[in-house]
Amino acid sequence: MSSLFKKIRVVSILLFMFGTSLVWAVQDTDVASKSKVIKEFYINLIPNLNGQKLLVLNEGDSAGRILTLVAEKDGKQSVISKAPLALPNIKNEYSPASYDGFDVAVLNGAEKLVSISGVQGEDVLYKYAPSKSGDIVDMTTREEDNAESNFNVQFQYDASLKKVAVSKVLLVTSNSECDRSIMSVHALPSNELMSVPLEEFNGAKAFEYLKKLRLGVQTAQMKSEKLFSVSVTSNFEKALAAFKVGDKAKLKEFMSNMLADGGSSDSCAPDSYIVEKYYYPGMVGWSNDVGFLFAEAGYYREAVELLKVVVSENPDRTVAYLNLADAYWGIGLKELSIENYKKYSLLMQQSGKLEKIPKRVKDRT
Structure with missing residues (x-):
């Protein structure tokens, strides 16, 4: 059997159990062998593809994580899209054992409504006319020293690009002095991240760019739309x-x-x-x-x-x-x-x- 597997290229995900650890090994050059799946989401991002899953693969404590979209194709599970730079571990000055970066969730989009995740991870609905129905990959910023605000960078399938790309960038401000509940949400319709495909998304560069966007919104130098809860x-x-x-x-x-x-x-x-x-x-x-x-x-x-x-x-x-x-x-x-x-x-x-x-x-x- 081992020689047979060497000769035949198979795109598949095999599940192994080692104690309590869940490990996926992917026989495809697009995904590192024996990478650990630390998160798995069932999702329906791309039309006419069955069995879609969004996988977050752990590449080590300092290397960051890889975001991978897989789906059933020709009866087998294949890699559809891979974002190797989307989820970096970004060093902060507070602790060598902790990192800034992005967290990932899957949300269900609706017409003229957008789901928002605050610093506590709560899911709150806001009115936003450009929003469309369909599943969303929601990447939220996480900063060790910041309990006041975070960004939601949301990806949906773009029919014109025929790719999963950034559809919304939202700045969420929370009440750091009391219950940390969401106070306001600003949509930034015009910025450099809009329409960037998921596989091209560079989390480290985006993280620094988002800090500049936050300052622009707070000083009213950047145009934004304040949304209604x-x-x-x-x-x-x-x-x-x-x-x-x-x-x-x-x-x-x-x-x-x-x-x-x-x-x-x-x-x-x-x-x-x-x-x-x-x-x-x-x-x-x-x-x-x-x-x-x-x-x-x-x-x-x-x-x-x-x-x-x-x-x-x-x-x-x-x-x-x-x-x-x-x-x-x-x-x-x-x-x-x-x-x-x-x-x-x-x-x-x-x-x-x-x-x-x-x-x-x-x-x-």
Whole structure:
């Protein structure tokens, strides 16, 4: 049998068990012999191919890992694509025993929705119009000294290229001061990684490039789109509906779902996450309404943090001054409340709407 195997080239994956270790040996020059499969995902990336699997092969503690896509072809399992540089071990300055780099997962894509993985590995849905259905290879950055943000580099099958390539690059910011939950997600539609085929993806170079992208987004020098969370949008709509029918208990319940760390302002200060999570420069009206509902639900500190930014970035937004003044009044900061009531009244006077000023404004000022 041994001589027969030497003569015939077979593309196959044989499973061997050594104690508790799972080892795959691949008889093909495209994959190193006796490499260990440390992760295996069933996936459907490329049309009209059966039995597709994504394998993560361990090439040693310092050499990094190899990402390989295999599928059934002519009744046998063949290597379809191999990315030898996608998963490097990148040295960091904190520990010689740990490395920065990328983690890999397989996600199921949907039309106009994108799954996001944060620093804790949670899977959260966000709205994103360019998203398409189909399985996704999601590569997330991992940094020893960074609990605040990570990148999701997502690969899907590109019919025009006839290859699996980068379809989305997303910057995920998390709350490092409290529960490390996701605060914001920015999609970067224009960058050098877009449409790079999986087999050509160089993880080490991409890792350094992504650091520059992060700085560009944070300093507003790079164009990005801030995405809406599906769960946040749902809670907001339910809270707004409860407010309209006067159901205070339901309003408070739904707005509490939008607070970090179980809703405790003492354990997770509003100024550590509220603005990053709920202020959208392109949707100021929505941000104002969130601040208003926070105040109506009794979460005055959260309302103040959000509405302060709304008025500072949009000084002509009249109703935001009223909402901010009410929120200040709710936490007993009456001087600041009166100051904003007066700004609101002045803007209402300038627009000829004095008669529409609520009675409480006149009473409190």
